[in-house]
Amino acid sequence: MPRTRRARHVGAVGVRAPPLIRPVVIYPDRRLKTPCAPVRSFGAALARLARDLEDTARSFPRTTGIAAPQVGELWRACFVDCTGHPKVPEPHGPLVLVNPVLMHHSGAETGREGCLSLPEITANVERPVEIAVRFRDLAGDLREIEASGFEARVILHEMDHLDGVLILDRVRSLALDVFPRKKRSGG
């Protein structure tokens, strides 16, 4: 039975289907530890996946990124959007990174990270401060961006997911760097 579509405007792009929020895969689901396959086809299925990633990410407060394996799709694609985040004064805006490759990195900084797939913990993770990433967009065109600070951290966190790497694989000390997440009240 076809779904009822309720169109809504999204910027200047036009109309789109209502949000489709997909269940987030939680560790120890093996899909989170499986390296993802490169995307070869830049068509409707990829666009649908990108929209699902965005809708799913936006359904969680303060979430700045999500990777395809977190919704059970083992493809090298992720969504990042640091718009409005206080630690990112000049964000790139919503980004869908397909087949991303780290081209350059410099500096190192430790910061606290959470993960939708490890919802009960946060962890201190050391990552580069400045990065350059080459990727393909939804049309398959090659792009390269530079990012720094928190936005670089988010991009690298999501890229880790594409290799089956979680924040637990990046901590330096279990005693000092892994923390139970504070319980959310209500809801």
Add this chain to the structure above:
Amino acid sequence: MSDFTVSIVGEDRPGIVAAVTGALLEAGGNVENCRASILAGSFAMVLAVQVPEWVTDHDIVDLLAPTVSGLGLSLGVRPAAPAHGDAGRERCVITIYGADRPGIVHGAASALAAADVNIVDLSSRLVGDPPIYVLGIEAEIPDGMDAGGLERVIQCPALAGLDMSVQSESERLL
């Protein structure tokens, strides 16, 4: 100055650290290094303490006796062992995690011992719901071994089905 190791275990309650360090301070002790944690309901603490030369381990026990008996703690005091001579060995951080089951710590420690890998720091924790068992180990590896070799060491039958990663201290990034 003399170096001693003081270990304290007891039911957790506020004031244990204050009472123990206060008694050590009375003996002219200086806490050089300390690790403490709550394990289940028990509070466990180990301190490396430097005291004046004339203070013996018996003096430290006597000094801590009122605190220990008052708070229902068990106490161990012994002269510090000399630092071992492998400070130049490369260190790696090992993280092993997955569904909890008996034998994870023993399996990892046995595999490491058999490969002459020295554990210098170890902690484990159950996190999340459903719980994930996470074991973190910092270890000194023997000459000739690298992070890849260490990874092969821990890929042993006792740890099958668990996720693990090895980070070399000399390759801190990516």
